[in-house]
Amino acid sequence: MAISACQALLLMALAAAALMMSTASGTLQYNFYSSSCPKAEEAVRNATVKIISNNPTMGAAIVRLFFHDCFVKGCDASILLDQSSSNPQPEKLAIPLRGYDAVNTIKAAVEAVCPGVVSCADILAFAARDSAMVSGGFTFPMLGGRRDGLASDLRDIFGSIPAPNMQVQQLVGSFSAKGLSAGDLVALSGAHSFGITHCSFVTPRLYPAVDPTLNATYAAALRKVCPQSSGGGTVLNNNNITDPNVLSNQYYKNLGTREVLFKSDQTLTSDAATAKMVQDNADNPVAWMARFAGAMVRMGGIEVLTGNQGEIRKVCGATNSGS
Structure with missing residues (x-):
């Protein structure tokens, strides 16, 4: 949907207010990759736009992946991990979700620009923001600085994700x-x-x-x-x-x-x-x-890994150890 310049300014001002609240802890930052990978968010945006242009249903799928990731173990890309010896029953086995291939495609686009710099957790957060831009016609700043988790267990889902029959x-x-x-x-x-x-x-x-x-x-x-x-x-x-x-x-x-x-x-x-x-x-x-913008930013700060916690995965479906 199209919005006026005045409306866009209002939207950005309100989103910025939420951003300031979210950065009070100092754990995540706006424009986090400005020095280490200045084209990171552009690469995510371009790949996301192309994916949704080719398949409009992927906008909702990416936003839903982001929600599931953040509500289970925090926004650490644990939802993206495939089955492995160290993660024999990953989260993705519990609920049939779409969008994994899309996130892998976006990750590959970012890796082509800056190998080993941008986490899958941040890529998912940026892609969810950009899905709102493509599918909803509005955008907002999204914090960066998340690190990727090393574990994924479908048992962590139970009690974490709100159920469709809840009051x-x-x-x-x-x-x-x-x-x-x-x-x-x-x-x-x-x-x-x-x-x-x-x-x-x-x-x-x-x-x-x-x-x-x-x-x-x-x-x-x-x-x-x-x-x-x-x-x-x-x-x-x-x-x-x-x-x-x-x-x-x-x-x-x-x-x-x-x-x-x-x-x-x-x-x-x-x-x-x-x-x-x-x-x-x-x-x-x-x-x-x-x-919605402010809530997405706040949700993106749930139980994040930062600093030296976790890792920056080379691919989103596996830890760097490959185990």
Whole structure:
């Protein structure tokens, strides 16, 4: 979507405020690679734009990878590690996610410019930011300086990732455990405006009886796409009114008409505080963009490895030891 110069300035100012808060600890920095690899973010951006231009569904996939990485063991690229002797059951075995090949392609583009300098954790963070630029039409500064972790264990996922059947207070608690606010929860939930999901996450709201918080007409349409025996088939995302590959505040409008896929989406309207946030985001797309930007930056600071911790992987799917 196109935004005016005035709106862009507002967005950048609000994102910068979040940036200042995030850098209070001094662990991550804006423009971290200005000396060591000045073309790093440009390389990430160019590769990300090309990937999403060729396959528009990849924008949502990359943002989701970033979310999963940060909520499990912190933003350390553990979600990207393949199975190995030291990581026999990595996180990626637990949940079917897309985008691994895309991140590997972006990493290769950066390695061609600056070998061994930029972490996979930072590449994923920058690529998620640039996915918002391509799919949502807005951008913001993203901190750098993360290091890559050495371990990945699917058992770490349990209890870390918010579930699609959670109630609002459970979601607020889940985000609070990661240092994020209820406002961050609502802002980041806007990412459900693009991408796809599996019927298995939706059918609990459809059978044996339709969830009363679900719009009846919408439920009837979903039942056609996801019959009771549908298994893992896919359905379109929450942005069914417009384009499923566009990141926007349409999600919040769909909450108002009860046309969202997950119970964890609709529950945001069941609490007075989060319901007001939902309405504010529905009414003001530019303010939501700024909130989303700030929340993405704050999420990118969860339990990061910095300094001499971890390593800078040569490839994102394996540690440098290869074990």
